[in-house]
Amino acid sequence: MKNGGVDVVQEKGAPSPATGSLQYVAGAGGNDAPSTYQIATGAPVEDNSPLGYNVGPVTIVFLNISMMIGTGIYSTPSSIIGGTGSVGLSIMYWLLGGIISLSSAAVYLEFTSYFPSRSGAEVVYLEQAFPYPRFFFPTTYAMQKVIMSFRSSNCIVLANYLFAAAGRTGTEWQIKGVALAGYTVVLLAVVFHTKYSYYLSNAIGVVKLITLIFIAVTGLVVLGGRTRVPEPLSHLAHPFEGTATPYGMTIALYRIIYSYGGWNNAFNVTNEIKNPVAQIKRNGAISIVTVTVLYILANVAYVAAGVANNVKVGKENLQNSGTIAATLFFTAVFGKSRAVRGLNLLIALSSFGNLLAVMLGAARMLRECGRQGVLPWTRFWVSTKPFNTPLGPYLLDWALTAVMVLALPAGDAFNFVADLAVYPAAFFSFLAAAGLCLVRWRRRRAGLSGRPQFRASHSVVVFNVLVHLYLLVMPWYPPTGGKADVSFWYGTYIVTGLAILAACGAYYGIWVHGIPRWRGYELRQQFVDFGDGAQAYQVVKVPVAEVAEWDATHGPGR
Helix, strand or coil: CEECCEEEEECCCCCCCCCCCCEEEEECCCCCCCCEEEECCCCCCCCCCCCCCCECHHHHHHHHHHHHCCCHHHHCHHHHHHHHCCHHHHHHHHHHHHHHHHHHHHHHHHHHHHCCCCCCCHHHHHHHHCCCCCCHHHHHHHHHHHHCCCCHHHHHHHHHHHHHHCCCCCCHHHHHHHHHHHHHHHHHHHHCCHHHHHHHHHHHHHHHHHHHHHHHHHHHHHHCCCCCCCCHHHHHCCCCCCCCCHHHHHHHHHHHHHHCCCCCHHHHHHHHECCHHHHHHHHHHHHHHHHHHHHHHHHHHHHHCCEECCEECCHHHHHCCCCCHHHHHHHHHHCCCHHHHHHHHHHHHHHHHHHHHHHHHHHHHHHHHHHCCCCCCHHHHHCCCCCCCCHHHHHHHHHHHHHHHHHCCHHHHHHHHHHHHHHHHHHHHHHHHHHHHHHHHHHHHCCCCCCCCCCCCHHHHHHHHHHHHHHHHHHHCCCHHHCCCCCCCCCHHHHHHHHHHHHHHHHHHHHHHHHHHHHCEEEEEEEEEEECCEEEEEEEEEEHHHHHHHHHHCCCCC
16 A cells, blocks of 8 residues: 555554554665565665765675774784684684674675665664564664774774884884874775775775785795795694683684674665675675685684794794784794885785775664664764765764773773674674564565565574574683683673663663653654755654644654
């Protein structure tokens, strides 16, 4: 049926609240995707993306690659090999990371088949999977994204490699200052023009890819015995020698998930991609497989480098290398030369490119949260004026990163923030994987059960649910002797993550229920158009006495 010019489908056998929360409305963007149905309370589909349609196959590949190849592969091998206890098991973990990324991408791709003209990835998926309690998941997820909008660990790694390139060791405040300056340059690079920011990201992505290929190939040369490294095969002679603990294996998996973070970046810009399902399916898979192969080869290279000029990059020293494993590798193979400093500069550029890709994708997620209407000051999040870029999300991202860079001790910042970033994300990823089953069920009830353009297998969905359940439960298992990889209590990041989730839930309770009851109004959504294609829902306060009239005169979808 039609309501106010919008195609509406009612879920069969379900109640029909005046709010339209179980009604589906049709919509299509300008990205050549077919018209599809979504739950009416979801943010409206933008007919013409205000951010343009600048994301093609090359940009899809490098949005993912630039975000994955950033700080993780150069900073986490030490903790991963320490957690798994052996070289062989650590390599298997890097392979597992690729498998998890591909299976998660399959879940996301089915969601994209249902909502091909909505950017924001999980923002959209949770909104559509869990419409009840009304506003709950959009609100809590939006607040979590706002609170977690910082990149301090990546900025610290960028600063460390810049000092390594300069042949210096920076003090704590010098590292913080360089980290903040680097992120300020990232902000300036993306804020003025969307298309050119993608071009810059792609260009740096090419450099990042070449750098990692160089490390991988150099590792193979080392194994062939054609470098200064003596007996390179000796470090791989007993690959599974060592002992792993449950806590160590969990932390290692956390660092693996962190290192592969970015496999989903292209999903954040879906509405800027022509024919998004087919494009992401092909080019997203290419990016994940490419990175997985290079990650494995890079880790083999780190271990095989052995001993040169009294610098070890075998199992023992890689385990103690902190966040500059690549620096030790270069030094072992090439000696302490200017060439090593230049190679460290390439790693720093890789970190910079990672920050650039992260800011591009994260801003789209924050903007989509704002388009749902559940954040205050809707215009701040949604409007693309004056530069046709998401200026509001960019500025928030920079501000929170600055606070975290200045507040946390530089030594513990990377490990703590890396783990903190994974825990709440694992909670919502678990809900997204489980929520796909609910979306399928609801769409069948509404008579929208036609086969989507892509469908993930049941085994893949179950695998995703179990992986993220593991990431939520196992971190509670204490480390041996209570000693963790940070100077404070090992469970600090878990409690902090839960506190963030609890704060999001408290915000929802106060904003949606507490204050409205006290002030005598109810919340409803109102469609707003900010011009230049930017459209959103704005949550308005309707006095209780006027709610019935409002519901009768405001149809779903507008």
